[in-house]
Amino acid sequence: MSGFERNLNIELVAKKAKVSTATVSRTMNGLGNVRPETAKRVWDAVRALQYHPNASARSLGSGRSRILGLIISDICNPFFPDLVKSFEDAALACGYEILLTNTNYDPDRMARCAQRMLERRVEGVAVMTSEMDQRMMEELANRSIPVVCLDSGVVENRISNIRVQYPHGIAEAIQYLYDLGHRRIGFLSGPANLGSARVRRSAFLKGLRKHHIAIEPELIQEGNHKIEGGEAAAHKLLAVSRPPTAILASNDLTAIGALRAIQQRGLRVPDDISLVGFDDIELSQLTGPPLTTIQLSRTEVGQKAFHALLTLLQGKSQRGEEYPVQTHLVVRQSTGHARSL
Amino acid sequence: MSGFERNLNIELVAKKAKVSTATVSRTMNGLGNVRPETAKRVWDAVRALQYHPNASARSLGSGRSRILGLIISDICNPFFPDLVKSFEDAALACGYEILLTNTNYDPDRMARCAQRMLERRVEGVAVMTSEMDQRMMEELANRSIPVVCLDSGVVENRISNIRVQYPHGIAEAIQYLYDLGHRRIGFLSGPANLGSARVRRSAFLKGLRKHHIAIEPELIQEGNHKIEGGEAAAHKLLAVSRPPTAILASNDLTAIGALRAIQQRGLRVPDDISLVGFDDIELSQLTGPPLTTIQLSRTEVGQKAFHALLTLLQGKSQRGEEYPVQTHLVVRQSTGHARSL
DNA sequence: TTGTAAGCGTTATCAG
DNA sequence: CTGATAACGCTTACAA
Numbered sequence: 001m002s003g004f005e006r007n008l009n010i011e012l013v014a015k016k017a018k019v020s021t022a023t024v025s026r027t028m029n030g031l032g033n034v035r036p037e038t039a040k041r042v043w044d045a046v047r048a049l050q051y052h053p054n055a056s057a058r059s060l061g062s063g064r065s066r067i068l069g070l071i072i073s074d075i076c077n078p079f080f081p082d083l084v085k086s087f088e089d090a091a092l093a094c095g096y097e098i099l100l101t102n103t104n105y106d107p108d109r110m111a112r113c114a115q116r117m118l119e120r121r122v123e124g125v126a127v128m129t130s131e132m133d134q135r136m137m138e139e140l141a142n143r144s145i146p147v148v149c150l151d152s153g154v155v156e157n158r159i160s161n162i163r164v165q166y167p168h169g170i171a172e173a174i175q176y177l178y179d180l181g182h183r184r185i186g187f188l189s190g191p192a193n194l195g196s197a198r199v200r201r202s203a204f205l206k207g208l209r210k211h212h213i214a215i216e217p218e219l220i221q222e223g224n225h226k227i228e229g230g231e232a233a234a235h236k237l238l239a240v241s242r243p244p245t246a247i248l249a250s251n252d253l254t255a256i257g258a259l260r261a262i263q264q265r266g267l268r269v270p271d272d273i274s275l276v277g278f279d280d281i282e283l284s285q286l287t288g289p290p291l292t293t294i295q296l297s298r299t300e301v302g303q304k305a306f307h308a309l310l311t312l313l314q315g316k317s318q319r320g321e322e323y324p325v326q327t328h329l330v331v332r333q334s335t336g337h338a339r340s341l
Numbered sequence: 342m343s344g345f346e347r348n349l350n351i352e353l354v355a356k357k358a359k360v361s362t363a364t365v366s367r368t369m370n371g372l373g374n375v376r377p378e379t380a381k382r383v384w385d386a387v388r389a390l391q392y393h394p395n396a397s398a399r400s401l402g403s404g405r406s407r408i409l410g411l412i413i414s415d416i417c418n419p420f421f422p423d424l425v426k427s428f429e430d431a432a433l434a435c436g437y438e439i440l441l442t443n444t445n446y447d448p449d450r451m452a453r454c455a456q457r458m459l460e461r462r463v464e465g466v467a468v469m470t471s472e473m474d475q476r477m478m479e480e481l482a483n484r485s486i487p488v489v490c491l492d493s494g495v496v497e498n499r500i501s502n503i504r505v506q507y508p509h510g511i512a513e514a515i516q517y518l519y520d521l522g523h524r525r526i527g528f529l530s531g532p533a534n535l536g537s538a539r540v541r542r543s544a545f546l547k548g549l550r551k552h553h554i555a556i557e558p559e560l561i562q563e564g565n566h567k568i569e570g571g572e573a574a575a576h577k578l579l580a581v582s583r584p585p586t587a588i589l590a591s592n593d594l595t596a597i598g599a600l601r602a603i604q605q606r607g608l609r610v611p612d613d614i615s616l617v618g619f620d621d622i623e624l625s626q627l628t629g630p631p632l633t634t635i636q637l638s639r640t641e642v643g644q645k646a647f648h649a650l651l652t653l654l655q656g657k658s659q660r661g662e663e664y665p666v667q668t669h670l671v672v673r674q675s676t677g678h679a680r681s682l
Numbered sequence: 683t684t685g686t687a688a689g690c691g692t693t694a695t696c697a698g
Numbered sequence: 699c700t701g702a703t704a705a706c707g708c709t710t711a712c713a714a
Contacts, residue, residue, distance in 0.1 A: 009691055022702080022703095026693095026700090052456060053460060054401070056690090059397035059706090060706045065397065078419075081422060097457065100441055364683085364684060379684080395707055399707080402708035403708075
């Protein structure tokens, strides 16, 4: 039952099934041009020996790795698990393996990620982070590897882009706050060096202008997209001479930090101040009070990223495309009427 | 600057550096037996061509994949990201690549995970989930692949185990509740078919016995380690004729569900009822009130899992070992004195 | 220190 | 429908 030959390979299977290695290969790859009887003998041998073809040899022989790269910032950031899962499930369903790498927000590490992708000869890469650098893009392009980015803005040959429609959700949020009587609205931005954070910020500014609300620099504070950063930034925001009656945060973690800061100062949400997050991570339903936030479906991003890649991979057209993903306001309990002064 | 030959390989590099392919290989692998001058020529060529060795060919040629498998249940379960990250960081630092797979709590999918591992010829596997099945273990054993499990209990040749010391933390929690005057302590278990859930449950029972507290079946309800399950189970627990004054949950998600149920019933935590979670996921600091919980360091689990594998991989000894990971109570604000009746 | 050449386990082409 | 056999790109004795 156990007791095993040194190296189980296609030849042993062929021998056992009394066919050539070519026939084993054809059978296992379902190429169809094998007589059913023969195929059965092959499969019996495969099962009996518990044979699993060597993926490296397969890649080398066929010239196809059947691997897709997925680059994210940090799996511990609650934004990513859903995205990873949906991308992976879609890819697996199409017979692709995933090479998942984390940049940890570090350009050096991003370079290593890219290198690992190249060494494994991935057939396409989804870059769901903004640490992407130019040199890496070139190396991928030189090798004709399709890429899909998140919010990069560029669409070229073999480069597609998932474009999150920030303005829509943010406009909804500002309109909602405006209707509740809020006129002084603060913003807790993400780190200035982060592309998506900049886009969120400018969508916010545009929203204010639409309502003819003057933009006051002191009402915009920079966080780091983490709880601590949001907490610190919110403290600054609350310390100004005329603090805002409502705060919009660049992501939910920032909002949660703000929630903490607000409560530390003895203020209540939403009675004293309204708070709106961004992303709608699981966590935002669980805070006290549950967070009003702008939803961005990570599942949708992951699925679209995969399909964008698949299209580039199978497509006759090399042209990249833009895939929009909508955002919209989800009202929960962290927002309410502006307190009359 | 761009414009690229069809297939960049070691031979092109050798040609450019005016050496043999063997020398390129030796240089890039840092085997040391290359004259510095020669090495420089090689590296120059590598850089100039932007050469990245083909990992598949490498595996095939050397007979070593340099890949470690990591099997988890579900990356969206907040228990796992920390574990994955610490395992991965440790592995990367030692030059190993990771093949991460999710079982989604599904035995069929677990089988596919195992198959993918086998095809990729991973050098070791960390099975951090309990869907592990016997057949898979045998296939791995047949191929002499080291395995490290989480809470499996078995330690054999080439099989190590990370043993979480549940009893310690649970005893601490019960002692703590006991000192606060609690005598009726309920338990929200995990799914009965989950190994680690069963271990947690029996550690709880043992803790009760130590304090001579009678075990009442109606004070033990089964959840599913998710929020909804905890919520439903807690409702059952609160509906009995003499409800408990304190509840211990099998994991934090369950406790969070319980928190919800308690509040839905107009009760307050900890004034009316005390609540203790398990795991100490990030989230447990963010609930209202912050959750008293039993900490289990996922980072430690991930690191120990990797080192267990490394030991098995490098070790002269084939013998598996047991690696304990301690748990301990973290008191926050969801626990207080038992309400006098 | 360097080069030559035989694998490694597949796939794919080409005959039969 | 099936079988030989030449790639695929690297590593690693073995020779020089």
